[in-house]
Amino acid sequence: MEQVQNIVSDRELQGSNLQTQEYFINVGPQHPSTHGVLHLKIKLDGEIIEDVDPILGYIHRSVEKMCEKLSYRQIIPITSRMDYLSAHINNQAVALAVEKAMAVEVPPRARAIRILMAELTRIGSHQLWWGVMGMDLGALTPFFWGFRDREMITEMFEETCGTRLTMNYIIPGGVATDVHPDFIGKVKNYIRHLRKKLPEYDEILTGNRIFIERTRGVGYLSPEEAVSFGCTGPTARGSGVSCDIRKWHSYDGYDKLDFNEVLFNEGDNLARYKVRIKEIWESLRIIEQVVENFPEGEVMGKMKKVIKLPKGEFYQRVETARGELGVYIVSDGGNTPYRIKFRSPNFSNLSVLKKIVVGSKIADMVATMSTLDLVIPDIDR
């Protein structure tokens, strides 16, 4: 904002008769860089952004209200459609909440499968984000490279779960079926493949001088603001806020694994970018550990045919690829929730957009929005 005021006062100082006019442009709901149906009303002074007003609701499907009429097993497919790039992890959140409420023990094999699926989802999501980030900055090739590597993950998912995007695989009590016999071998192959390919990511984008110029120092988010806006995930960790749910509120046996929470203190686009790239490496480490000691046994705990939660309130949080997903269930003892509330990471991450882009240029806004890694159906629900 200060930058904008300086420019205006410079003009006044020059005493010119040049008439300038602010104007609005609508970015979205159909626009190449909003990645969905997000609608931003932007007030511009030339190329400089004076105000951003996100308008939501274009893809609102009453997810929470629908869930009130559905049994807990039926809620799982709905959650796959919120943050479609973290479908496994969304399913896991509901499953964990139900298991917590019913005090069900999940077999170790199911827990291992869940971690594998969640981390593969995270890698796939970050790869897609990486490609799209390149595209938002005008480089199209990363998009295809990212998809090339993500495709192998979706193929592995397809073999085991039958679907590529909305898996509905992690269900209360464990996982729907055991993994495909080839799954572990393919995961091992994939780890080798990605360890070779990840340095390419750095070669084409991370090390590029133009890319660094475009992202360093742009879209600065201070740790205080990150906390006060409720930012989580890589967005907050790029500002040095330690908020990894896998570390702080471990679930499904993450506490037994050796991995680091990736933190960068710069708070700019480059820091958020680096967090995600390093998280891919950390996820590979986690997957390696799980694959090495992959337990045998059942994949489903003892669940009743009809799931009824005891009366009360239950909360479960998980770390999706974008941040903290919270599931808040109020149960009146029936087989459907009385009220269910999803605390989605994207909604909070979007809210900080205005704070960090005002005063920068349109091109910077696109880059900043890209590093927030928004998935619009998760914002609207």
Add this chain to the structure above:
Amino acid sequence: MIITALIIAISVITLFAVLGLVLVYMERKVAAFMQIRLGPMRVGPWGIAQTLADTVKLISKEDIIPNGADKFLFNLAPLMVTVIATLALAPLPFSDKWIIWDSNVGVFYVAAISSLTVISILTGGWASNNKYSLIGAMRSGAQIVSYELSVGLSLVAMVLLSGSLSFSDIVMTQQDAWWIFKGHLPAWIAFMVFIIASTAELNRNPFDLPEAESELTAGFHTEYSGMKFALFMLSEYINMFIVSAVAATLFLGGWMPLHFGQDNFFNHIMDYIPPLVWFAGKVFFIIFLIMWFRWTFPRLRIDQLLTLEWKYLLPISLINVLAAAWITVTGWHF
């Protein structure tokens, strides 16, 4: 006289169309191979007729003029951009005999004509009555006007070295070696500055701000559809050809085969390859270079773009002109 003019006109239009088809196809294939995919494969063997099919589609598409648009200027802009691109083809020597207009101020003429492109882009962006188009057009104005200076100065450096403004004379000065080999540092710097600055003049990535798709959807040609859009795209490719041809002629000897020294065995071997092949090879090498930029680099921001020109390229090319003059005066080049 009339018949000669007619033949030239027909051949230029044919060249224009063929170049457009070839370059669009080439761009799609180059992009595809860099992005681990095959590109167009369906129409004809290896998809070589894809661009033809696209042309038919573009011609048969509905021609939309937006409601608030200035109709006259809106229709004029694509026409202007095509005419300008065609005009700049005139003084380029395709081979030792193939030259449409052997002007004695060819370099100056091409520089002057190609700088007119900005007017048509501004017109198109302004007449569209769309804010995205307007932003794109204004960016284009700032960009082309700035980078014109560097292009001009690197041309001046080469003109100083070769001592002529005529393209055919410049080619003849490279009989013993191309300027990139015998021009020492000034020629190399001029070559690099020319390639960078002319990529910016072409509005191609990493300088494609006027049509930055992630910010401005399609920039100055957002509202254009069908054949009018195709004309903008076609002229972009023709301009790319012209820029590459100028670079090839000034720095890489144009149609001149690879020679070292006077009248030796190596030169005679090289003379067996026809001049047209030499010219086309060099031009397509530079076109490939420009395409390579596009498919590997991210885009610059508008202030970084202007900083690059005014703080780096312009001072460098100014000093480079002095250096070229010094070399020419002392006769240091061989």
